[in-house]
Amino acid sequence: MTIAIVGGTGPEGSGLALRWARAGETVIIGSRDAKRAAEAAEKLLQEGGRTAGVSDRHVSGAENIAACRSADIVVLTVPFEVHAEMLKHLKPALRPGQILVDATVPLAASVGGRATRTLGVWQGSAAQQAAELVPDGVAVVAAFHNTSAHVLLGDGPVDCDVIVCSDDKDAAKRVRALARKIPGVRALDGGKLENARIVEQITALLIGFNIRHKGHGGVRITGLPSEAYDV
Amino acid sequence: MTIAIVGGTGPEGSGLALRWARAGETVIIGSRDAKRAAEAAEKLLQEGGRTAGVSDRHVSGAENIAACRSADIVVLTVPFEVHAEMLKHLKPALRPGQILVDATVPLAASVGGRATRTLGVWQGSAAQQAAELVPDGVAVVAAFHNTSAHVLLGDGPVDCDVIVCSDDKDAAKRVRALARKIPGVRALDGGKLENARIVEQITALLIGFNIRHKGHGGVRITGLPSEAYDV
Numbered sequence: 001m002t003i004a005i006v007g008g009t010g011p012e013g014s015g016l017a018l019r020w021a022r023a024g025e026t027v028i029i030g031s032r033d034a035k036r037a038a039e040a041a042e043k044l045l046q047e048g049g050r051t052a053g054v055s056d057r058h059v060s061g062a063e064n065i066a067a068c069r070s071a072d073i074v075v076l077t078v079p080f081e082v083h084a085e086m087l088k089h090l091k092p093a094l095r096p097g098q099i100l101v102d103a104t105v106p107l108a109a110s111v112g113g114r115a116t117r118t119l120g121v122w123q124g125s126a127a128q129q130a131a132e133l134v135p136d137g138v139a140v141v142a143a144f145h146n147t148s149a150h151v152l153l154g155d156g157p158v159d160c161d162v163i164v165c166s167d168d169k170d171a172a173k174r175v176r177a178l179a180r181k182i183p184g185v186r187a188l189d190g191g192k193l194e195n196a197r198i199v200e201q202i203t204a205l206l207i208g209f210n211i212r213h214k215g216h217g218g219v220r221i222t223g224l225p226s227e228a229y230d231v
Numbered sequence: 232m233t234i235a236i237v238g239g240t241g242p243e244g245s246g247l248a249l250r251w252a253r254a255g256e257t258v259i260i261g262s263r264d265a266k267r268a269a270e271a272a273e274k275l276l277q278e279g280g281r282t283a284g285v286s287d288r289h290v291s292g293a294e295n296i297a298a299c300r301s302a303d304i305v306v307l308t309v310p311f312e313v314h315a316e317m318l319k320h321l322k323p324a325l326r327p328g329q330i331l332v333d334a335t336v337p338l339a340a341s342v343g344g345r346a347t348r349t350l351g352v353w354q355g356s357a358a359q360q361a362a363e364l365v366p367d368g369v370a371v372v373a374a375f376h377n378t379s380a381h382v383l384l385g386d387g388p389v390d391c392d393v394i395v396c397s398d399d400k401d402a403a404k405r406v407r408a409l410a411r412k413i414p415g416v417r418a419l420d421g422g423k424l425e426n427a428r429i430v431e432q433i434t435a436l437l438i439g440f441n442i443r444h445k446g447h448g449g450v451r452i453t454g455l456p457s458e459a460y461d462v
Contacts, residue, residue, distance in 0.1 A: 116422065118429075148454060159453040163436070191347065191439045198429075198436045205394070205429045206452070208422045215455035221437070222390040223379060224446035 003178070004071030006030040006064050006078060006086065009040040012103060013077035015152025016144060016182075018044055021054045023181035028060050030067035037061030068093035073178070075101040075144070076130065080119070081110040083126055087133035096137025099171045101178075102127040102196070103144040105203040116208040118201050127165065127196035139171035142196035143179060143187075145203045148216040157184025160218030161229075163199045165190040173231075186229040188221055234409070235302030237261040237295050237309060237317065240271040243334060244308035246383025247375060247413075249275055252285045254412035259291050261298030268292030299324035304409070306332040306375070307361065311350070312341040314357055318364035327368025330402045332409075333358040333427070334375040336434040347439040349432050358396065358427035370402035373427035374410060374418075376434045379447040388415025391449025392460075394430045396421040404462075417460040419452055 003020055005013045008029035017027045021044060029044065031037035041061035045054060068074050068090050078086050083104050094100065104126040108117035123129045127142035134140060142165040151158050162179040164187055166172035176187035190199055206217035221228075234251055236244045239260035248258045252275060260275065262268035272292035276285060292298075299305050299321050309317050314335050325331065335357040339348035354360045358373035365371060373396040382389050393410040395418055397403035407418035421430055437448035452459075 116426070151454065188440065189443060190436065191443065195347070195436060195439060198432045201429045201432060205421065205426060208426060209419065209452060209455055209459065212420060212422065213455045213459040215459060217455055218453040220451040220453055221440060222449040222451055223382065224440055224444045224448055228440065228444040228446060 001073065002026045002028060002071045003073045003075060004028045004030050004067035005075045006067065006090065007076060009036055010077055011149035011153060012144070013075070014040060014044065015147070015149045016075060016077065017059070018047060019152055019182040020178070021059045024058065025181065026058050028062050028067040028070055030062060030064040032064060034061065034063040034066070037063065037067070064090060065093045071098065073099045073101060073174070075103065077103045077144070079110055080104055080106040080126055084129060084133060087130055091133065091135060094135050094138050096135065099139045099141055099174060100130060100134055101141050101143055101175055102130045104130070105145050105200045107204060116204050116211065118204050124194055125197035125200050127193055127200070131193060139166065139168035140193060141166040141168070141171050141175045142193060142199060143175050145199050146206060146219050147185070148218055150216045151218065152182070158182050158218070159184055159220070161185065161220050162187045163190035163221070164188065165193050165195045165199060167193045188228060189231070232304065233257045233259060233302045234304045234306060235259045235261050235298035236306045237298065237321065238307060240267055241308055242380035242384060243375070244306070245271060245275065246378070246380045247306060247308065248290070249278060250383055250413040251409070252290045255289065256412065257289050259293050259298040259301055261293060261295040263295060265292065265294040265297070268294065268298070295321060296324045302329065304330045304332060304405070306334065308334045308375070310341060311335055311337040311357055315360060315364060318361055322364065322366060325366050325369050327366065330370045330372055330405060331361060331365055332372050332374055332406055333361045335361070336376050336431045338435060347435050347442065349435050355425055356428035356431050358424055358431070362424060370397065370399035371424060372397040372399065372402050372406045373421075373424060373430060374406050376430050377437060377450050378416070379449055381447045382449065383413070389413050389449070390415055390451070392416065392451050393418045394421035394452070395419065396424050396427045396430060398424045419459060420462070
């Protein structure tokens with residue numbers, strides 16, 4: 001299984017790439033610029049080299065389109081201001097059977113507003129906008145909105161649950177399994193893709209906590225039976 | 232300090248009343264019907280009698296208007312379909328210096344939709360609607376949306392953080408202190424009242440988890456320095 005991370009040179013994308021590389025997954029860091037992508041992959045190899053499981057067989061960089069063509073799972077971690085444009089750019093490279101994981105949060109910062117506020121997206125959420133823009137047969141799964149890039153880029157376990165929303169149950173299950181490869185993460189079935197509108201907004205709330213308390217906030221869901229975190 | 236709970240005969244209101252009564256607070260359960268309020272207070276005294284701190288000096292029932300007139304803090308735990316109407320009804324009984332704590336979630340169930348979906352509220356959130364409807368000088372604080380009624384009505388600690396949002400910093404601080412009287416609860420500064428639009432929606436997400444997994448979901452915010460939970 002190959003994972004392409006579009007926006008993989010940014011902090012959230014790099015953090016996810018690092019964690020999956022450490023777990024032995026094959027990761028392609030995507031960027032508009034193939035040279036920047038290769039540099040980011042090189043940097044990740046050096047940093048990931050601190051732990052086992054990372055080799056240059058597993059991590060590479062490529063222009064976004066090339067990265068998508070080689071991938072089974074495409075993870076989108078781009079600022080919301082380029083979300084729709086990027087999906088239109090990627091469309092020819094996406095094919096039925098692929099999974100598009102969308103971690104995008106429609107922060108008001110995208111239009112010069114605050115990172116503690118969100119924009120209203122016509123479709124309801126960034127993930128639902130993505131669902132409108134991918135080719136038929138590509139499963140859109142919303143996940144990884146609430147995991148702190150700073151924490152992902154560190155060495156410790158990630159004290160955060162990943163809430164996974166999708167209309168494709170099989171794709172959601174695969175993404176939950178991928179989330180669980182990150183130490184500390186518990187993955188939860190967040191229901192249909194439309195619920196991404198809530199999960200995306202939680203990030204704006206966490207950014208507020210981070211600003212007020214100089215932290216790296218995450219979220220845990222309590223009070224559910226243990227199987228909720230296992231299936 | 233006297234706490235009136237409007238909608239105090241419902242599960243969320245009863246649960247909060249029980250917890251504060253156990254903590255030795257003076258609680259008035261409000262209802263449209265004074266007789267029902269008195270019965271709920273009696274029931275709470277019997278249940279609360281299992282633990283120390285509850286006496287009939289501390290717990291009583293009253294019609295909502297009378298309950299509000301006697302209170303320093305008014306907690307609103309009503310279904311969203313009666314939220315605006317109730318606030319208009321209470322307006323003559325509210326006075327400057329009081330705190331109105333709003334725990335209302337604008338679930339789509341209010342208009343025959345699903346409890347896993349929310350309604351768009353013109354002002355942004357139920358709490359902001361409340362702020363428009365209270366007399367000048369009444370501080371509106373949004374809190375207690377995410378605490379499970381089932382868990383509150385039990386005996387164990389409540390495994391949930393209370394995110395408190397308000398434009399009145401002093402009132403918010405008092406409500407955080409009140410939240411911390413519930414065993415297990417950590418209270419957090421959620422910033423301005425407008426952020427209630429996110430905190431309210433989290434409840435719809437938790438209801439989805441509860442339906443899928445037969446749980447009583449709550450939320451914890453991780454990754455913040457310890458003082459975030461203390462001030």
